[in-house]
Amino acid sequence: MAEPKKLYIKTYGCQMNVYDSERMAEAMGGKGYVTTDTPDNADMILLNTCHIREKAAEKVYSELGRFKPLKKARPDLKIGVAGCVAQAEGAEIMARQPMVDMVVGPQSYHRLPELEEQARAGKKALDTDFPEELKFDHLAKRPKARRAPTAFLTVQEGCDKFCAFCVVPYTRGAEVSRPVARVLEEAQDLVERGVREITLLGQNVNAYHGGAEGGAWGLARLIRRLAEIDGLDRIRFTTSHPNDMEDDLIAAHGDCAKLMPYLHLPVQSGSDRILKAMNRKHRAADYVALIARIRAARPDLLLSGDFIVGFPGETEEDFEDTLRLVEEVRYGQAYSFKYSPRPGTPAAEKEAKMVPAEVASERLQRLQDLLNRQQFEHQQAMVGRTASVLFEKAGRMEGQLVGKSEYLQAVHVQAPDSLIGQIAQVEITEAGPNSLGGRLA
Ligand code: 5AD
Numbered sequence: 001m002a003e004p005k006k007l008y009i010k011t012y013g014c015q016m017n018v019y020d021s022e023r024m025a026e027a028m029g030g031k032g033y034v035t036t037d038t039p040d041n042a043d044m045i046l047l048n049t050c051h052i053r054e055k056a057a058e059k060v061y062s063e064l065g066r067f068k069p070l071k072k073a074r075p076d077l078k079i080g081v082a083g084c085v086a087q088a089e090g091a092e093i094m095a096r097q098p099m100v101d102m103v104v105g106p107q108s109y110h111r112l113p114e115l116e117e118q119a120r121a122g123k124k125a126l127d128t129d130f131p132e133e134l135k136f137d138h139l140a141k142r143p144k145a146r147r148a149p150t151a152f153l154t155v156q157e158g159c160d161k162f163c164a165f166c167v168v169p170y171t172r173g174a175e176v177s178r179p180v181a182r183v184l185e186e187a188q189d190l191v192e193r194g195v196r197e198i199t200l201l202g203q204n205v206n207a208y209h210g211g212a213e214g215g216a217w218g219l220a221r222l223i224r225r226l227a228e229i230d231g232l233d234r235i236r237f238t239t240s241h242p243n244d245m246e247d248d249l250i251a252a253h254g255d256c257a258k259l260m261p262y263l264h265l266p267v268q269s270g271s272d273r274i275l276k277a278m279n280r281k282h283r284a285a286d287y288v289a290l291i292a293r294i295r296a297a298r299p300d301l302l303l304s305g306d307f308i309v310g311f312p313g314e315t316e317e318d319f320e321d322t323l324r325l326v327e328e329v330r331y332g333q334a335y336s337f338k339y340s341p342r343p344g345t346p347a348a349e350k351e352a353k354m355v356p357a358e359v360a361s362e363r364l365q366r367l368q369d370l371l372n373r374q375q376f377e378h379q380q381a382m383v384g385r386t387a388s389v390l391f392e393k394a395g396r397m398e399g400q401l402v403g404k405s406e407y408l409q410a411v412h413v414q415a416p417d418s419l420i421g422q423i424a425q426v427e428i429t430e431a432g433p434n435s436l437g438g439r440l441a
Pocket residue numbers: 052053165166167266268306307308337338339340341342
């Protein structure tokens with residue numbers, strides 16, 4: 001039998017790229033490829049790229065540069081660029097870096113096996129179309145191998161919101177939802193292979209409206225149906241826009257036991273002026289009121305969010321509005337970024353209003369200090385409590401396992417390997433900024 005060919009994939013950016021990389025690896029599995037964790041002896045290298053913030057494209061070119069000696073030593077090596085940089089840059093990538101054989105956008109990666117054949121035949125292969133039919137309909141059924149206890153499942157892609165700073169509507173395209181039956185099928189299949197926790201993914205996942213008999217389903221209805229799957233214990237979803245938090249989804253946080261008490265709900269800024277300039281279509285007070293409603297349904301909800309500082313035109317006062325919102329809302333975890341102009345987005349035209357880099361850096365530091373303090377307070381509040389932990393893998397110390405609490409906090413515990421894939425009660429005894437420690441209750 002022929003040696004299997006080796007595929008090295010490097011994934012940048014969001015969880016959806018992690019999911020896409022898995023699917024691309026599976027698609028190439030059908031052509032006799034197995035994945036490898038080093039590029040050194042690979043037959044094919046694939047960079048699954050991200051374009052959300054600065055210099056993403058530059059990073060890709062410098063990474064590609066590093067593969068030059070490999071390509072020289074093994075001319076048979078095929079190199080591909082996938083993901084959002086591929087979508088945004090297209091053929092430009094091959095023009096700048098001729099050793100690239102394949103460029104494939106996020107909506108056409110079901111064609112990767114064909115593109116690889118083209119590349120093997122010595123032709124450059126490019127596909128950055130937004131095809132009419134969903135790529136999912138063309139991907140092979142997922143293989144039956146046993147899986148880790150947690151998995152991502154993409155249910156929605158693309159975005160119609162057009163926040164002024166964001167490339168997603170251009171790189172991932174318009175909002176599309178996978179049909180309910182397809183999602184249920186994939187979820188059932190994951191559970192049969194050992195998955196206990198599924199995170200539903202979408203750029204705007206709470207706008208999900210998947211086709212079903214009798215009309216489209218919203219995300220809450222989908223979650224309630226998924227919760228009926230025996231053996232599936234935990235459901236999460238990410239990421240959401242405040243304006244799509246429908247009533248039933250809020251209610252589900254209170255009455256659907258399998259929906260975990262963790263919510264990533266970005267607000268981006270606490271200033272109404274900046275929210276307007278960002279085209280977010282809500283005010284700060286709307287967001288604060290929404291959080292209050294969700295917390296009324298699920299008081300122990302751990303809230304996460306995203307923030308951008310230094311958006312064009314942001315004044316010190318606008319920034320202080322953001323700090324005030326954070327003080328009021330109290331986050332258990334959050335991501336914050338300096339604004340980075342993305343070519344082709346409306347905000348990128350406002351060069352004259354750019355906040356000086358030092359000012360933006362200083363604001364980011366102040367915001368992160370506050371968010372880190374809040375995160376640590378949430379972590380410390382766990383000490384003395386019992387958390388239910390889904391164990392995922394061995395920890396760094398001998399005899400230790402790592403898992404996640406309901407609130408998505410990492411928890412380290414001395415526990416036997418047989419608990420991997422199981423949920424156990426853990427008494428939390430210590431809290432660090434990023435992880436908790438405890439003992440089996
Ligand atoms: N600059 C900085 N941060 C950005 N994000 C999206 N676009 C930009 C940009 N141009 C952030 C937002 C979003 C997260 C995924 O990335 O906070 O929620």
